[in-house]
Amino acid sequence: MALKCAPILVCAKTYCSLLGVSDLRSNRSGFASNLRYDLERFRKWECCCLGALSQRAITPVEDEKPSVSVADTSGKTEGTRDHESRELYKDLNLLPKPLTANDLASSPSGGSKVRVAYQGIPGAYSEAAALKAYPKCETVPCDQFEAAFQAVELWLVDKAVLPIENSAGGSIHRNYDLLLRHRLHIVGEVKLQVNHCLLGLPSVKKEEIKRVFSHPQCLAQCELTLSNLGIIRISADNTAVAAQMVASIGLRDTGAIASARAAVIYALDILAEKIQDNDDNITRFLILAREPIIPGTDRPYKTSIVFTLEEGPGLLFKALAMFALRDINLTKIESRPQKQHLLRVVDDSNEGRAKYFDYLFYIDFEASIAEPRAQYALEHLQEFATFLRVLGSYPMDRNP
Numbered sequence: 001m002a003l004k005c006a007p008i009l010v011c012a013k014t015y016c017s018l019l020g021v022s023d024l025r026s027n028r029s030g031f032a033s034n035l036r037y038d039l040e041r042f043r044k045w046e047c048c049c050l051g052a053l054s055q056r057a058i059t060p061v062e063d064e065k066p067s068v069s070v071a072d073t074s075g076k077t078e079g080t081r082d083h084e085s086r087e088l089y090k091d092l093n094l095l096p097k098p099l100t101a102n103d104l105a106s107s108p109s110g111g112s113k114v115r116v117a118y119q120g121i122p123g124a125y126s127e128a129a130a131l132k133a134y135p136k137c138e139t140v141p142c143d144q145f146e147a148a149f150q151a152v153e154l155w156l157v158d159k160a161v162l163p164i165e166n167s168a169g170g171s172i173h174r175n176y177d178l179l180l181r182h183r184l185h186i187v188g189e190v191k192l193q194v195n196h197c198l199l200g201l202p203s204v205k206k207e208e209i210k211r212v213f214s215h216p217q218c219l220a221q222c223e224l225t226l227s228n229l230g231i232i233r234i235s236a237d238n239t240a241v242a243a244q245m246v247a248s249i250g251l252r253d254t255g256a257i258a259s260a261r262a263a264v265i266y267a268l269d270i271l272a273e274k275i276q277d278n279d280d281n282i283t284r285f286l287i288l289a290r291e292p293i294i295p296g297t298d299r300p301y302k303t304s305i306v307f308t309l310e311e312g313p314g315l316l317f318k319a320l321a322m323f324a325l326r327d328i329n330l331t332k333i334e335s336r337p338q339k340q341h342l343l344r345v346v347d348d349s350n351e352g353r354a355k356y357f358d359y360l361f362y363i364d365f366e367a368s369i370a371e372p373r374a375q376y377a378l379e380h381l382q383e384f385a386t387f388l389r390v391l392g393s394y395p396m397d398r399n400p
């Protein structure tokens, strides 16, 4: 055991500064010189970590690599999968129940199939995203986003797949906050084309529907269609929960907005398809794991970071310039309040004391952390950021 852990200790300092938390306030002076990552040094680190990680593989799981960069590699068509789910979910009591905080004390089942947690119940878009990333995985429903994070941390599952943003609805802020609170690593992303269907009881006509249940994001994504049909919206925890409610309430004038797969699972009819206001309705999900992947340069990569800055003019501009100067494309920027530290008091001798909101900045950029330009950009950012953490460097999903 000691032998297996040793390589990790050797490289822990370098490794933590890239993938862990560095509070630069406490050690600013020595930091810049400690963190001169030239390519040679980074390669050494990479070899060292690769060795360490390969020795640490405790539970080998099949289908370890996400398959999002290729079309569906399961070899199954939607039809066959839907047929299978019809068989599987004939009795709704047999559906897996979402994990709750209480279940998190129990131990994971054995076996080598990769287990992927998602928020919701079978038929949710998040489950579809998990299956897109790992076509042969066992999906594990969780009642809350936080339960999915904890399920990974407690080794109940291997991965979690959680929504982070939608092309129309924007960011899912809760997951940004949880990314920082938990110590998981982003190891991949999945972009899922979300096609909403209007579902109702069998033989109901679209015109009979007076009210629909759905997830608030989905209700917002179908705003125009619902207004044109004069339908009342009622929010549900999840699209699949909405479909399940319609099936169990049994009212002909009550429908759900959910996926075609949810219609099969909960034995509902599809009354209308693709009812979202924008055809290109894409949700981006993150794949989270306990260990980071070692990024390469063999394919397009994305890196996600979070940092804080001092208060002052031009500091965010300067931070972003670190990437622009190296021709690194930023794909996302998000700012969130610092929950532990909501206000920053700045003493100005002329103006007196001022209170500023304190922000965390989350950035996604198109480069692998194995590329020198990304290392230099982060090294320079570290020189004036008050906090910096790399959340993950992972292959881009170019196939929504």
Ligand SMILES: O=C(O)C(=O)C[C@]1(C(=O)O)C=C[C@@H](O)C=C1
Binding pocket: 119, 120, 123, 124, 125, 126, 127, 163, 166, 172, 194, 215, 217, 218, 237, 238, 239, 240, 283
């Ligand atoms: O309700 C679902 O089916 C979900 O998977 C949840 C969720 C979300 O949390 O944003 C995921 C993707 C869709 O954009 C809408 C809803």
